Amino acid sequence: MIETVPSYCRFCHSGCAVLVDVEDGRPVRVRGDRENPAYRGFCCIKGRQLPDQWGHPDRLLQTHKRMPDGSHRPVPYQEAVDDIAERLSDLLVTHGPRSIAMYSGTYSIANPATMPFAAAFMESLGSSMLFTSNTIDQPGKAVAQALHGTWMAPPPPFADRDVVLLIGTNPVLTMAGGLPLANPGRALTDAVGRGTRFIVIDPRRTESALRADLHLQCRPGEDVPLLAAMLNVILREGLHDQAFVREHVDGVEALQAAVAPFAPAEVAQRADVAADDIVRAARMFAGARGVATAGTGPNFNGRGTLFEYLLLALNTVCGQWSRAGDPVPNPGTLSPPFPSIAQASPPRQGYGYGESLRVRGIANCDGGLQASALAEEILLEGEGQVRALIGVGGNAASAIPDQVLNVRALEQLDLLVQIDIKLSATASLADYVIAPKVPLEMHGMTLVQDQLTFYGAGFGHAVAHAQYTPPIVEPPAGAEVVEEWIFFYDLARRMGLPLSIGPATATGAPGDPAERVEIDMESRPSTEALLEILTKSARVPLEEVKRHPHGALFPDATLRVAPREPGWTGRLDVGNEEMLADLQAARSARPSPDTSVDHPYRLVCRRMIHTFNSNGQDLAGLRTRWAYNPAFMHPEDLAREGLAKGDLVEIASKSGAILGIVEPDDTLRRGLVSMVHSFGGLPGEQDKQIRDRGTNTGRLLRVDEDVDRYTGQPRMNNVPVRVRAVEVAEPA
Numbered sequence: 022m023i024e025t026v027p028s029y030c031r032f033c034h035s036g037c038a039v040l041v042d043v044e045d046g047r048p049v050r051v052r053g054d055r056e057n058p059a060y061r062g063f064c065c066i067k068g069r070q071l072p073d074q075w076g077h078p079d080r081l082l083q084t085h086k087r088m089p090d091g092s093h094r095p096v097p098y099q100e101a102v103d104d105i106a107e108r109l110s111d112l113l114v115t116h117g118p119r120s121i122a123m124y125s126g127t128y129s130i131a132n133p134a135t136m137p138f139a140a141a142f143m144e145s146l147g148s149s150m151l152f153t154s155n156t157i158d159q160p161g162k163a164v165a166q167a168l169h170g171t172w173m174a175p176p177p178p179f180a181d182r183d184v185v186l187l188i189g190t191n192p193v194l195t196m197a198g199g200l201p202l203a204n205p206g207r208a209l210t211d212a213v214g215r216g217t218r219f220i221v222i223d224p225r226r227t228e229s230a231l232r233a234d235l236h237l238q239c240r241p242g243e244d245v246p247l248l249a250a251m252l253n254v255i256l257r258e259g260l261h262d263q264a265f266v267r268e269h270v271d272g273v274e275a276l277q278a279a280v281a282p283f284a285p286a287e288v289a290q291r292a293d294v295a296a297d298d299i300v301r302a303a304r305m306f307a308g309a310r311g312v313a314t315a316g317t318g319p320n321f322n323g324r325g326t327l328f329e330y331l332l333l334a335l336n337t338v339c340g341q342w343s344r345a346g347d348p349v350p351n352p353g354t355l356s357p358p359f360p361s362i363a364q365a366s367p368p369r370q371g372y373g374y375g376e377s378l379r380v381r382g383i384a385n386c387d388g389g390l391q392a393s394a395l396a397e398e399i400l401l402e403g404e405g406q407v408r409a410l411i412g413v414g415g416n417a418a419s420a421i422p423d424q425v426l427n428v429r430a431l432e433q434l435d436l437l438v439q440i441d442i443k444l445s446a447t448a449s450l451a452d453y454v455i456a457p458k459v460p461l462e463m464h465g466m467t468l469v470q471d472q473l474t475f476y477g478a479g480f481g482h483a484v485a486h487a488q489y490t491p492p493i494v495e496p497p498a499g500a501e502v503v504e505e506w507i508f509f510y511d512l513a514r515r516m517g518l519p520l521s522i523g524p525a526t527a528t529g530a531p532g533d534p535a536e537r538v539e540i541d542m543e544s545r546p547s548t549e550a551l552l553e554i555l556t557k558s559a560r561v562p563l564e565e566v567k568r569h570p571h572g573a574l575f576p577d578a579t580l581r582v583a584p585r586e587p588g589w590t591g592r593l594d595v596g597n598e599e600m601l602a603d604l605q606a607a608r609s610a611r612p613s614p615d616t617s618v619d620h621p622y623r624l625v626c627r628r629m630i631h632t633f634n635s636n637g638q639d640l641a642g643l644r645t646r647w648a649y650n651p652a653f654m655h656p657e658d659l660a661r662e663g664l665a666k667g668d669l670v671e672i673a674s675k676s677g678a679i680l681g682i683v684e685p686d687d688t689l690r691r692g693l694v695s696m697v698h699s700f701g702g703l704p705g706e707q708d709k710q711i712r713d714r715g716t717n718t719g720r721l722l723r724v725d726e727d728v729d730r731y732t733g734q735p736r737m738n739n740v741p742v743r744v745r746a747v748e749v750a751e752p753a
């Protein structure tokens with residue numbers, strides 16, 4: 022008997038509404054749910070593999086312990102909790118709370134209770150060593166928002182945007198910013214049909230650029246000069262929104278002076294685009310209502326904060342924010358109502374606070390404590406050394422730049438605990454691997470999709486949407502798997518630590534301590550009780566959302582952006598002194614070395630539809646085209662190097678080398694090697710198996726190169742590399 026159940030996919034943050042066929046307790050088929058008004062039946066190839074993920078032979082169904090020979094053996098969950106608790110308690114007494122760190126990544130958001138419990142556990146320990154994958158993603162966004170100030174109302178509704186500028190982001194494929202979170206490909210088609218104009222700045226003609234009115238196929242790493250040149254044109258020609266700027270914005274004169282040297286002709290040359298196109302892009306963007314959004318490409322270039330600051334400045338001087346009386350189609354649903362007011366929340370410091378790391382003086386910032394410094398914190402002996410790490414929903418050994426350094430550090434830990442569904446690169450190094458439930462086995466609600474709206478301008482749903490799902494299948498027979506929050510609960514109880522969590526805030530930032538609820542450490546609460554606490558201040562009660570099992574839109578047609586409050590004096594700042602000083606430095610700086618003969622190509626990032634970071638590489642349905650991460654290069658570059666599709670090459674940067682398999686790609690500009698990250702296994706292990714597993718581009722990166730001085734994020738893109746054919750014996 023097959024029963025069809027609505028739920029939503031948590032393979033990625035997009036949260037597509039799906040229908041799951043369940044046969045005798047097993048999920049057998051997943052497809053998009055046409056009844057859902059936001060996703061309209063969309064479900065990508067990854068979502069369709071959820072049944073395979075559930076029953077995959079390599080899925081961990083028991084807690085595993087690492088044996089002296091490096092292998093892992095199943096052990097009872099409680100035995101592991103007892104041992105981990107004892108070892109953490111010892112570390113706490115002997116070396117203090119700072120010796121215990123946590124790294125949380127992608128899947129820490131799959132279950133809404135995971136991060137609140139993970140953070141509460143760290144707080145109860147007294148350790149501030151909580152590192153998240155956001156710091157190796159786009160942490161500059163948060164710091165830039167702090168330095169610029171925030172407009173307390175969103176950009177114009179997606180349906181009203183006449184222009185969209187996408188810089189180094191490919192939302193049609195990644196479900197990231199610039200297009201609505203739900204079914205972005207469809208949203209793009211609809212918008213093009215309405216006459217919305219798309220401008221794309223990207224070295225690749227991406228899936229999102231195919232329909233663009235203007236595509237600047239720039240050299241990588243030139244986004245700061247490009248934005249400065251656009252701002253220069255806009256301010257010089259007076260195309261900016263002068264009334265808005267007068268009312269709400271400081272620093273425009275300083276900005277204008279700072280961008281004045283960025284003449285389109287000069288920038289066109291360094292970015293290798295037509296000067297006319299820079300001018301056209303500036304005029305097109307300033308002349309219409311819309312929003313500019315950026316992704317990983319430009320944020321990985323070592324100046325993410327400055328880049329995002331200029332991006333905000335561009336949106337701001339063009340007045341691309343909603344005004345009093347405008348509708349607010351997405352005020353959040355399961356998050357608390359966030360007042361939309363046509364006024365500026367003034368700038369804040371945004372960086373350089375909290376406990377400093379012992380290495381390179383890196384302090385906390387609004388983007389989080391820098392994960393790429395974690396390895397050095399583990400390796401540097403002395404007081405405050407990190408000796409234990411708990412990994413939750415992330416893959417530190419694969420995702421953090423400089424894989425060789427990270428693996429060396431992880432191997433040196435006294436205790437590494439990883440919560441993981443499989444023996445990932447990190448799990449294979451862990452003393453204990455805690456086996457979690459997969460999303461289909463857990464309650465879910467789309468709170469994080471609400472909070473995404475505040476990640477950056479142009480992110481999140483177009484119209485308020487929410488969905489709740491109960492668990493729809495049980496774990497496979499004989500499994501002993503837990504929800505991540507239960508592991509933290511059990512650990513805290515065993516260590517005698519209290520835990521408290523509070524209602525979620527609209528942005529995901531910590532809320533009012535007074536509202537926190539002490540968790541009963543005698544009798545464990547249900548997950549549902551936790552979802553109630555988290556949604557206590559929700560705009561739409563969870564009960565109401567539950568009445569729509571296929572998910573639903575929850576707009577409030579009466580809601581309008583409120584006028585500025587009487588006496589409000591907050592203003593946005595586009596003339597931050599440090600930012601403008603950095604801008605001058607960026608003018609003379611060329612990423613070192615320039616077009617060196619040693620390393621004539623640039624390694625740039627991209628993503629593919631059939632994987633999600635290190636996830637999905639083991640699922641048969643996602644391996645049909647490529648089981649590895651190809652090294653995409655322009656056909657002319659391949660010809661010049663005497664290479665053909667499928668050839669094995671060595672790709673070497675100044676600091677490391679990997680093997681790759683080349684693939685012609687004429688959507689790229691010349692001179693690039695474009696690759697997806699986080700494939701392969703551990704250093705050394707995978708090279709013989711390259712066609713089966715791919716390779717890790719993180720080995721070509723350093724943690725201390727071109728570091729963004731606000732967030733500590735190193736350069737992760739536009740890395741000079743050389744490519745040469747190699748022949749190694751492939752396994753039969």
Ligand SMILES: Nc1nc2c(c(=O)[nH]1)N[C@H]1C(S)=C(S)[C@@H](COP(=O)(O)OP(=O)(O)OC[C@H]3O[C@@H](n4cnc5c(=O)[nH]c(N)nc54)[C@H](O)[C@@H]3O)O[C@H]1N2
Nearest residue numbers: 126127128154158414415416420440445626634635698719
């Ligand atoms: N060179 C290079 N490096 C990069 C990037 C790049 O473009 N280039 N991108 C960066 C970016 S943007 C990011 S966000 C980071 C990503 O960094 P991470 O979040 O650390 O990486 P993931 O590969 O997503 O790790 C997910 C882990 O969770 C496990 N997992 C899968 N499903 C579940 C589940 O249901 N529950 C639990 N508990 N675990 C699960 C997976 O097996 C895997 O080990 O990588 C960054 N690193």
Ligand SMILES: Nc1nc2c(c(=O)[nH]1)N[C@H]1C(S)=C(S)[C@@H](COP(=O)(O)OP(=O)(O)OC[C@H]3O[C@@H](n4cnc5c(=O)[nH]c(N)nc54)[C@H](O)[C@@H]3O)O[C@H]1N2
Nearest residue numbers: 189190191195197241242316317318627628630632633634
């Ligand atoms: N299918 C799938 N979806 C994903 C992911 C995945 O792994 N697979 N990962 C998720 C994660 S963790 C994140 S953070 C988001 C990221 O979402 P996006 O930011 O959309 O990620 P990418 O597709 O890597 O897009 C980066 C783009 O930047 C371009 N680029 C490279 N260098 C430069 C440069 O110097 N300047 C400019 N202007 N462009 C440049 C690349 O060609 C590429 O098109 O995607 C998420 N969604």
Ligand code: SF4
Nearest residue numbers: 030033036037065068
């Ligand atoms: S885009 Fe694909 S992976 Fe992401 S939620 Fe939708 S179906 Fe799942």
Ligand SMILES: [Mo]
Nearest residue numbers: 154157158159
């Ligand atoms: Mo990311």
